Amino acid sequence: MNTAQALVEGLIANGIGTLYALPGVQNDPFFDALFHARERLRVVHTRHEQAVGYMALGAAMATGRPQAMCVVPGPGFLNAASALATAHSANAPVLAVVGQVPLHQIGRNTGALHEIVGQSEILRTVTKWSSLIRAPGDVPALVAEALRQARSGRPRPVGLEVPMDVWQRAATVAPQQAAEAIAPPPVDEDAVEQAAKLLGGAERPLILVGGGAHGAREAVRALAEALTAPVMSFRMGRGVMDSRHPLDCTLPVGHRFWGEADVVLAVGTRAQNPLMAWGVDADLKVVRVDIDAEEMTRHGQPAVGLHGDAAPILAALADRIGRHNRARPGRAEHVAQVKAEVMGRLAERLAPQFAYLRAIREALPEDGVFVDELTQIGYVARIALPVYGSRRFLSTGLQGTLGWGFAAALGAKVALGDSAPVLSVNGDGGFLFNVQELATAVHHRIPVVAVVFNDGAYGNVRAFQKQNFGNRLIASGLTNPDFVRLAESFGAQGLRARTPRELRAAIERGFATAGGPTLIEVPLGEVPSPWEFIMLPRLRPARRG
Known part of the structure; x- marks a missing residue:
């Protein structure tokens, strides 16, 4: 078989059922091979390469499984590079198949297309x-290694380049074997015992969870209940703990507990805000659980470091905690009081955003997926939207990639199929980064509901210019289309909601509409800034490292 056929077979053998792609001359033989395998490997093509990457990213984040994408070299690859950078920051297993100039011309600057x-x-x-x-x-071994790397340790994107003259080269090719992930390090029983003693003896323990804790939900809950420890998440870790659990808390609540904690258990998280901004002193001991050995000591040496897969490590820790655990009378009541106080203050100060988020939560089924964006409603959602399940809140992590959300939501919906509804929340600025993918959603009949909060500006930029630069506004105002008519021109359902109640009804109508996307425009005036509840002050005087 030729290289193109071998790569198709390699993807299928490794469980890849969908390829997000935008074709071009450098990859034509690959797409011919895909045509012949179209009953086994679906191709979802987009209107821009950035959406190719974001759809694969959204699919990987929603499922936790590797997803594949394909773009042409040069400008096609660079258009998709922001999505790959976001996948890297969000620990998402995306395989990027990238075209290349002819093999003998690589690095020679001959002016190849x-x-x-x-x-x-x-x-x-x-x-x-x-x-x-x-x-x-080369294909069987390289596909296996690419997907082995994507699945192993800290999941992240991987890449395979194929020169345009290599696609049609033919040879006898070994059968493709499915790649198996590299086994994580064994549980360090001595370190688990040290961690159990520290946590069990703590008066005011706190647990932080990030995206690396999604596979350990039950153990996180068991430890939290045994320790009566609040569990804080922000962005990537939302949904590890069900928001209805009395010990679940978001960033601003966790900030209050950070100031009083004596031992912190950080699971699958960079813990960047607490360790770098909130401060660490001699009275605080940190226990870290992470699959990435480099992350363990990035912000200083923990009291105990547990390198490996969070699920077996936390299960071992939960088994041992009982023999070292102290009583914590009044702790549950204290946690409830702090949560009520902080969340009450948020609800009062950010009332417009809370009202819309309440409407969204009421309309979004319990297993629904919420895809955030860099918009005022999205920022508040990270600290206020109730999340009930794992991988049901998708966020960009540290990249903060404006415009990613709608295309990522489309990928999430393709990957999840009928198993879960998907809601994309956008600002008018970010949505127009990928508005062309309305055509993709209509063409492929992807029933995502996209809400566009329209304030006629890059709202966060404008707010900072008002607050920090004497109201000197520049490059932040926007001229927008009529979003309802725009959606209808693509063949999508277009709705407008002017109140939270109307938004809830519109979302429910969107979810009830089969066979394509719904865009809901929500005209939005200026809303209170959430940043005092996100960019939180230092609590402990000592700087780490």
């Missing part, structure tokens, strides 16, 4: 692992 200097080097900066396919016989 779509040639850029150092494409392979650029790809390496936004992936965990990448390689160049030079011959059809």
